Amino acid sequence: MSICYVNGSFENKSDAMISIQDRGFNFSDGVYEVMSFSDKFLINFNKHIIRLNRSLENLKIKKPIINTKSLRIILQKLIKLNNLNDGYLYLQITRGSSTRNHLFPKSVMPNMVIFTFTVKYDENLINKGVNIRLTDDIRWGRCDIKSISLLPNVLEKQRAFQNGFYESWQIKNKFITEGSTSNAFIINKDNTIQTHPINNLILGGVTRDSVIEIIKKNELSLKEKAFTVSDLNSCKEAFLTSTTVKILPVIKFDNSKIGDGKPGKTTKTLIQKYDDFIKSQING
Numbered sequence: 669m670s671i672c673y674v675n676g677s678f679e680n681k682s683d684a685m686i687s688i689q690d691r692g693f694n695f696s697d698g699v700y701e702v703m704s705f706s707d708k709f710l711i712n713f714n715k716h717i718i719r720l721n722r723s724l725e726n727l728k729i730k731k732p733i734i735n736t737k738s739l740r741i742i743l744q745k746l747i748k749l750n751n752l753n754d755g756y757l758y759l760q761i762t763r764g765s766s767t768r769n770h771l772f773p774k775s776v777m778p779n780m781v782i783f784t785f786t787v788k789y790d791e792n793l794i795n796k797g798v799n800i801r802l803t804d805d806i807r808w809g810r811c812d813i814k815s816i817s818l819l820p821n822v823l824e825k826q827r828a829f830q831n832g833f834y835e836s837w838q839i840k841n842k843f844i845t846e847g848s849t850s851n852a853f854i855i856n857k858d859n860t861i862q863t864h865p866i867n868n869l870i871l872g873g874v875t876r877d878s879v880i881e882i883i884k885k886n887e888l889s890l891k892e893k894a895f896t897v898s899d900l901n902s903c904k905e906a907f908l909t910s911t912t913v914k915i916l917p918v919i920k921f922d923n924s925k926i927g928d929g930k931p932g933k934t935t936k937t938l939i940q941k942y943d944d945f946i947k948s949q950i951n952g
């Protein structure tokens with residue numbers, strides 16, 4: 669039995685209800701977070717909350733829970749009720765339920781839904797690396813907001829899958845922004861690790877942020893500067909990051925090899941260091 673949280677109560681997933689007038693349902697007028705937990709411990713909790721609050725403030729959606737400690741307690745209770753040690757939490761907040769009208773309703777309570785999920789860990793993806801395809805970035809100009817409006821991302825991920833690729837890396841004005849569900853990194857021949865800078869063209873990934881901290885701590889060279897297809901073509905390693913996959917080596921794009929077509933040394937080191945970083949959070 670799977671338990672979720674809906675607007676203040678813990679319920680069986682099959683009994684949980686949200687109004688058909690929910691503005692998330694009608695307009696995609698809402699935001700979300702995906703967090704991971706390991707050994708029941710919430711990973712990167714503060715970073716997720718900072719981004720969640722930023723998304724809410726940008727869209728002028730009220731915070732359903734002001735106190736971060738209370739939110740943490742709810743998340744931990746949900747993990748316990750679902751009897752899970754490792755997995756993910758999906759948290760969605762919409763502007764609320766109201767008669768359909770594009771204008772913001774005058775007084776409305778936000779709707780908050782949280783549920784847990786697990787993903788089957790595929791060792792092959794990490795060991796072998798993945799092939800990604802390049803595509804146009806057709807998304808709106810506020811990709812920094814973690815909006816539930818994910819249609820371009822959904823379409824690109826599906827197109828990648830149907831064509832035998834793991835992910836799509838999107839191109840805007842000749843520069844690669846990010847993947848449809850992840851942030852994109854390359855490692856240049858001079859060992860500089862390069863990724864798109866934080867701005868309105870990408871989602872500032874929590875994993876991206878943690879990986880950058882690890883890169884800096886280990887005194888590796890970092891360039892937060894957008895890269896082109898030609899940079900990707902000449903780089904020696906590439907990888908992608910997200911909460912659900914952590915760090916995944918990218919070994920090919922559009923079927924052509926990156927470096928020797930195998931997960932590279934620096935990527936492997938970062939995967940190891942990221943696992944250590946997660947363990948260090950769990951052990952306090």
Ligand code: PDD
Pocket residue numbers: 702821846847848849850851871872873874875876909910911912
């Ligand atoms: N997506 N960029 C996009 C467009 C994303 O959808 C995601 C994550 C990321 C990586 O962000 P983070 O490291 O904070 O997970 C970057 C989540 C996992 C999802 O939609 O399921």
